[in-house]
Amino acid sequence: MGVIYIMWLRQLKKYWRSKPRMIGSLGQPLLFLVALGFGFGPIYQKAAGGSYIDFLAPGVIAMSILFTAMFTGIEVIWDRQFGFLKETLVAPVSRKDIMIGRTLGGATVSVFQGIVVFLIALLFGFRVGNPILIPAALLFMFLIALLFTAFGTAVASRLEDMQAFPLIMNFIIMPIFFLSGALFPLQGLPKGIAIAAGFDPLTYGVDGLRWALTGISHFSPWLDMGVLAVITLCAGIVGTWFFSKIQI
Amino acid sequence: MGGETIGPIISVERLTKRFGAFTAVDRISFQVEQGELFAFLGPNGAGKTTTIKMLTTLLRPTEGTLRVDGFDPAHEQNNVRKSFGIVFQDPSLDDELTAYENMEFHAVLYSLPKALRTERILHLLKFVQLADRKDSLVKTFSGGMKRRLEIARGLIHHPRLMFLDEPSLGLDPQTRNHMWEYLKKLNREEHMAVFFTTHYMEEAEKVAGRVAIIDNGKIIDTGTPAELKKKTHSSTLEQAFLSLTGHSMRDEASTGAERMRLHKRMWGR
Numbered sequence: 001m002g003v004i005y006i007m008w009l010r011q012l013k014k015y016w017r018s019k020p021r022m023i024g025s026l027g028q029p030l031l032f033l034v035a036l037g038f039g040f041g042p043i044y045q046k047a048a049g050g051s052y053i054d055f056l057a058p059g060v061i062a063m064s065i066l067f068t069a070m071f072t073g074i075e076v077i078w079d080r081q082f083g084f085l086k087e088t089l090v091a092p093v094s095r096k097d098i099m100i101g102r103t104l105g106g107a108t109v110s111v112f113q114g115i116v117v118f119l120i121a122l123l124f125g126f127r128v129g130n131p132i133l134i135p136a137a138l139l140f141m142f143l144i145a146l147l148f149t150a151f152g153t154a155v156a157s158r159l160e161d162m163q164a165f166p167l168i169m170n171f172i173i174m175p176i177f178f179l180s181g182a183l184f185p186l187q188g189l190p191k192g193i194a195i196a197a198g199f200d201p202l203t204y205g206v207d208g209l210r211w212a213l214t215g216i217s218h219f220s221p222w223l224d225m226g227v228l229a230v231i232t233l234c235a236g237i238v239g240t241w242f243f244s245k246i247q248i
Numbered sequence: 249m250g251g252e253t254i255g256p257i258i259s260v261e262r263l264t265k266r267f268g269a270f271t272a273v274d275r276i277s278f279q280v281e282q283g284e285l286f287a288f289l290g291p292n293g294a295g296k297t298t299t300i301k302m303l304t305t306l307l308r309p310t311e312g313t314l315r316v317d318g319f320d321p322a323h324e325q326n327n328v329r330k331s332f333g334i335v336f337q338d339p340s341l342d343d344e345l346t347a348y349e350n351m352e353f354h355a356v357l358y359s360l361p362k363a364l365r366t367e368r369i370l371h372l373l374k375f376v377q378l379a380d381r382k383d384s385l386v387k388t389f390s391g392g393m394k395r396r397l398e399i400a401r402g403l404i405h406h407p408r409l410m411f412l413d414e415p416s417l418g419l420d421p422q423t424r425n426h427m428w429e430y431l432k433k434l435n436r437e438e439h440m441a442v443f444f445t446t447h448y449m450e451e452a453e454k455v456a457g458r459v460a461i462i463d464n465g466k467i468i469d470t471g472t473p474a475e476l477k478k479k480t481h482s483s484t485l486e487q488a489f490l491s492l493t494g495h496s497m498r499d500e501a502s503t504g505a506e507r508m509r510l511h512k513r514m515w516g517r
């Protein structure tokens with residue numbers, strides 16, 4: 001058993017054991033699917049033609065991955081406050097390995113959450129375009145998950161306690177979600193929003209996922225994949241750097 | 249080079265740590281020899297934990313040089329981390345894992361071979377009388393049980409140097425004696441050096457080969473308990489300690505703060 005594995009396993013165990021959190025975090029995607037899916041469905045149909053739930057579901061899956069991943073990343077702060085972080089930081093293992101294990105664990109959990117939301121979406125009438133592309137969908141889900149777990153860890157490594165959490169929520173996570181084109185098509189947007197969406201890494205995740213699940217996308221899926229991979233790598237490097245600099 | 253040096257296991261020279269304008273550790277120098285039982289004593293807020301954090305790579309010193317097992321904790325972190333084990337003053341368990349999982353996690357971090365791992369974990373859990381609770385989540389433990397688990401976890405791997413920051417905090421006298429017997433055995437048989445802090449002076453007097461007394465970030469005196477007693481014409485180390493550090497209580501009133509911290513440990517987390 002290696003360090004990476006045991007860190008990964010720890011994330012899984014903690015997730016599996018906190019059922020309220022697991023179920024609680026399904027509430028939001030469910031609400032989005034129901035309220036937006038059925039609420040905007042008729043208008044969307046008239047305006048763009050096609051089913052809004054088909055358009056919306058990949059966005060909501062990406063959203064649930066974004067939230068779960070950011071939260072597992074930010075858990076570093078809890079570990080610091082409850083003291084467990086010290087135990088890993090003085091151990092004779094490289095912090096890079098700790099970071100990799102943590103991030104893989106957080107990403108696994110987030111992808112799992114995304115799959116559950118995907119299954120729920122199917123119940124609400126979401127139809128997969130081409131089932132052969134499901135592995136590609138999983139790959140996009142995994143990249144989104146890795147990116148935001150690493151990003152959450154990077155942010156959390158620079159913070160002492162949870163006081164900044166509302167800030168992170170309102171000024172990082174929410175904008176990333178709302179500007180990503182998860183809820184609305186990217187065609188014909190006002191310039192400002194279009195630019196903001198272009199700088200939002202989740203945009204490419206949502207777009208790639210939408211392509212894999214429904215066959216429709218704004219950019220080329222290769223572009224989505226490339227941008228996402230590069231940003232994920234950067235987040236991983238920055239996260240590892242910040243994590244390895246933590247002092248207690 | 250470090251690792252197998254014959255020199256002192258810890259050597260600290262003019263070590264300083266400032267937090268903003270406040271100097272927590274003020275140009276302290278001392279050495280701990282290989283295989284020594286060394287007590288680091290001082291009132292609340294004296295700078296003991298801060299010093300340990302710097303020695304164990306958790307905090308960067310502001311100034312001064314330090315060596316642990318021949319390596320520099322500020323720059324050769326990975327090498328230093330191979331040389332020591334530590335029991336922290338503050339909680340450091342994962343509440344959402346079981347006792348056994350916490351132990352196993354540690355054993356993997358310190359790359360103990362699988363066979364030895366299971367054997368030692370079970371042995372130590374029995375040793376701190378938690379064997380029957382090994383599969384309970386740590387959040388269901390009492391403060392003292394958590395402390396016992398932390399001690400057991402610290403003993404899984406046998407380092408050349410063990411840091412114990414107030415290991416006795418919240419432990420009953422039986423467990424405390426038991427723990428010291430175990431540590432002394434490791435000290436004898438494996439030549440493991442022990443660097444510990446405690447507020448129980450009789451414990452320090454009984455266990456330590458040498459003592460350093462720190463107050464307000466400065467080392468006031470070092471020596472064997474006998475030497476310190478002789479110098480201050482005291483009959484116990486406690487009296488010697490009080491005459492060296494003065495009788496006034498610290499910014500955090502020492503006994504009151506100690507009681508509160510104990511209380512927090514037991515109930516607060």
Ligand SMILES: Nc1ncnc2c1ncn2[C@@H]1O[C@H](COP(=O)(O)OP(=O)(O)OP(=O)(O)O)[C@@H](O)[C@H]1O
Pocket residue numbers: 248267270272290291292293294295296297298299337
């Ligand atoms: N991160 C920090 N920021 C600011 N001040 C700090 C920080 N950590 C410690 N201090 C201060 O440094 C001083 C020394 O603290 P330290 O924890 O080393 O004391 P100690 O000797 O371990 O005391 P105790 O017996 O109460 O554990 C205290 O006055 C404390 O308030």
Ligand SMILES: [Mg+2]
Pocket residue numbers: 296297298337413
């Ligand atoms: Mg202390």
